[in-house]
Amino acid sequence: MSQDRQLQLVTSVMISAGFAVSEKFTLRPRSFDLIARNNGTLIVIKVVTHIDSVSEEAAFDLDAISRHLGGVPLIVGERAREAELERGAVYVRYGIYAISVSTLYDYFVEKIPPLVYASPGGLYVNINGDALRELRERRNMSLGDLGQVLGVSRRTISKYESGMGTTLEVAIKIEEYFNTGVVESIEIVQREQKEAAPAAQETAAPPARGHEPGNPIEFLEELGIQLHTLRGAPFQALLTFDRHTILTGYGPAQKVVKRAALISNLSTIAKKHAMCIAPDFHHEKKIGRTLMIGEERLHAIEDGFELLDMLGE
Incomplete structure (x- = not known):
């Protein structure tokens, strides 16, 4: 399936689930493809054919964007290594959940959450340890007794009751027995559910990332505005000040004007501010929700509150 077709399907699923979905954009490289919001839930979605193609850097940007927008990152794909993604199963790429379009539909439209997660060696499930302990104790069974029934050690039963996941085969035996x-x-x-299945996660410390040398808007940090540089987003940076977030693009006016409408659409879905800065722009105007402003004018502001006043509601 082509990525365009995948994007169409993902968009259709999210709209069917009652989400407002951002416009499609074709900029490359990109760390995400869509933003969707419904009833305060914001999902930042990366759509790929192979989930293994999502690099560590792209995953880091996807996670950072999601955190600053108050949302959840999600990868939607077709395959992992040489196999198709299983319906109803969750995979993990650098700590970010990855699922198939079918699982996306089941979860958001049919309200059927996935039960299994993929890890080296197969598919696993998370056991409610407290419930298992209560069931065992009701039958006056020791850890060893239940271990004999399931064909595992008493130590393994103890781990299940402490929250360790298990294989589908063992889970089925437990549910059939009780x-x-x-x-x-x-x-x-x-x-926080990303922590629920540690065996499925890939351990990868995010690379140290700050503003890049020579960033044309790094002077804003002197005003108490935090600058978070991104590499694969339609906006090159996220600015945060006084609990406000600003999707920010910068560069020559001819280029950023083309981004302004897209950034406006994304900010509408995310319910954040939007701004584009150009060193060769000598006016101040709005393109949708995006404030288009020259760098010289920006240098004249006194603090972050003045910038927020310029951005408006």
């Missing part, structure tokens, strides 16, 4: 469910679903929209 005739009740003990498998926990995976909540994609909750960032």
Whole structure:
């Protein structure tokens, strides 16, 4: 399936689920493809064919953008290594959940959360350890007794009750033996759930990233405005000040004017401010929600609050 077709499907799924979805953009390279929002939930989505093609740097940008926008990063793909992504399964790329379009549909439209996660060696599930312990104790079974039933050691049962995941085969045996469910679903929209399945994660420390040398707007930091430089987004930076976030593009006027409308659309979905800065622009105007401003005028502001007044609501 082509990426354009994938993007269309992902957009359709999110709209069907009641989300407002950003416009398609074709800038390359890009660390994300869509932003979707519904009832305060913001999802920053990267659409790929192979989830292994998402680099560490792209994943870092995707995660950073999501955090600053108050959203959740998500990768939607077709394949991992040589196999298609399983429906109802969650994969992880540099700590970010990756799922198929079918799983996306099940979760957001049908409200059916995935139950399994992929890890080296196969598919696994998370067990509700407290529920398992309670079921075992109700039957007056020791750890060893249950271990014999499942064909595992008493130490392994102890680990299950402490929150360790297990294989689908063992989970099915547990549920059939007790005739009740003990498998926990995976909540994609909750960032803290990324910690729920450590075996599925790839350990990778984010590279140190700050502003780049010679950044034309780094002087804003002197005004107490934080600058977060990005490499693969339609906006080259995120500015944060007084709990406000500003999607910011900069460069020659001819180029940033073309980005201004797109950045405006993204800021509308994300409910953030938008600004484009050009050293050769000598006016001040709005393109949609995006403030188009010259660098000289920007140098004249006294503090971040003045900038927020210029951006308006």
